[in-house]
Amino acid sequence: MDHDDVVDRLLAVIGEPDEAPPPVAVAELEDIFGTPLPADFLELVRRVPDGTYRGCLQVLRPQLGLAVLLRLVFEGRRETVPDDLVPWAHIGDDYIVCWVADGPPGAWRTGVFDRHGGAVLHPFDGGCAEFLLAFLAGTTGLSVLDFVEETSRGRLFDHEPPVPPPARVDPAGWNATAGEPRPERSALDEQEAAAAAAAFLAEEYRQWLRPGEPMPVRTQPERAFRDGRRYVVPYNSIDLLDHGDLDAELGGNAPILVDLDTGECRHIDLNETFAYRDRGHEL
Structure with missing residues (x-):
């Protein structure tokens, strides 16, 4: 051809x-x-x-x-x-x-x-x-x-690569939205970071859902881990995690990284994925 x-x-x-x-x-x-x-x-x-x-x-x-x-x-x-x-x-x-x-x-x-x-x-x-x-x-x-x-x-x-913008989330009632300065506040603890990751994931998927359609994914706080001032939270489909449907396992679902100092969330990139896996983390 x-x-x-x-x-x-x-x-x-x-x-x-x-x-x-x-x-x-x-x-x-x-x-x-x-x-x-x-x-x-x-x-x-x-x-x-x-x-x-x-x-x-x-x-x-x-x-x-x-x-x-x-x-x-x-x-x-x-x-x-x-x-x-x-x-x-x-x-x-x-x-x-x-x-x-x-x-x-x-x-x-x-x-x-x-x-x-x-x-x-x-x-x-x-x-x-x-x-x-x-x-x-x-x-x-x-x-x-x-x-x-x-x-x-x-x-x-x-026509552009998928580069998720940093998203400011409000797991503890900070009343801050994306792009706005955060009020002065101490760093997130791990529980707040897990909540931030869950809010980020829900907001990301909500744009693809029809009205009334249930959320198909959730985070896995039980598999989250800390890396210095960053908290990494995996996620997968609810059908896999809660119902054991192995056919529903997602592919290419990069975990969510939460900056513990700023509250900003994003997906880890390919370089970080390789680095974490080389260090023994199952993502």
């Missing part, structure tokens, strides 16, 4: 950008990835803007600083990662989309590597642009990605 045609079809689905992506030198890009790259990926980076596919997939780009990170993660875990995998995107923090580098770059096929579910590679018969088209249409044929249909809620592409 002609890579220009595939990228044309991809842009027809997600929309042409208002501005062209910033130019990237091929030599620089291949140096970051540590290998020559398939032509469809180079065309993708040249023409398709940075953004998020179906709310959870991001293509690795130099400015994200993730290509080097994931390559180093792979190199450091070669006992469980096949030598011929080259990462080019990530889905949350649980799944890494890779090329199977067998033969010249133009012949590389794509697979989804499950970092935590037994270090399994789920193969897809196509290159990166073909995978993105199938991912948007829900036709990859990979059951491991079934959760995307439920969590994307109809969104195909956001």
Whole structure:
């Protein structure tokens, strides 16, 4: 399949950008990835803007600083990662989309590597642009990605990466709203931080719920932990936590980090996720 045609079809689905992506030198890009790259990926980076596919997939780009990170993660875990995998995107923090580098770059096929579910590679018969088209249409044929249909809620592409703004919450009646200065108050204790995380999660999910629809997730204060002046609170689906439905387990649900001094909440990023897992925390 002609890579220009595939990228044309991809842009027809997600929309042409208002501005062209910033130019990237091929030599620089291949140096970051540590290998020559398939032509469809180079065309993708040249023409398709940075953004998020179906709310959870991001293509690795130099400015994200993730290509080097994931390559180093792979190199450091070669006992469980096949030598011929080259990462080019990530889905949350649980799944890494890779090329199977067998033969010249133009012949590389794509697979989804499950970092935590037994270090399994789920193969897809196509290159990166073909995978993105199938991912948007829900036709990859990979059951491991079934959760995307439920969590994307109809969104195909956001032209900006998902960067949750810091949210000020009011678990103890401070009467402060997002963006307003906090009244003078002593630092949060762990119980207040857990309440702040729960309020942040509820507010985040409420925008996707229909009127009267019950909240599908909750925090897990019993698994929260302190990291200096920060409190990290995992969360998952209520069906899993309260009803034992293993099929309802979320994927890519980054825990909530609460600043104990300011009360601000955000999701931990990919770097923090790797760091906490390397320190033995189960997120």
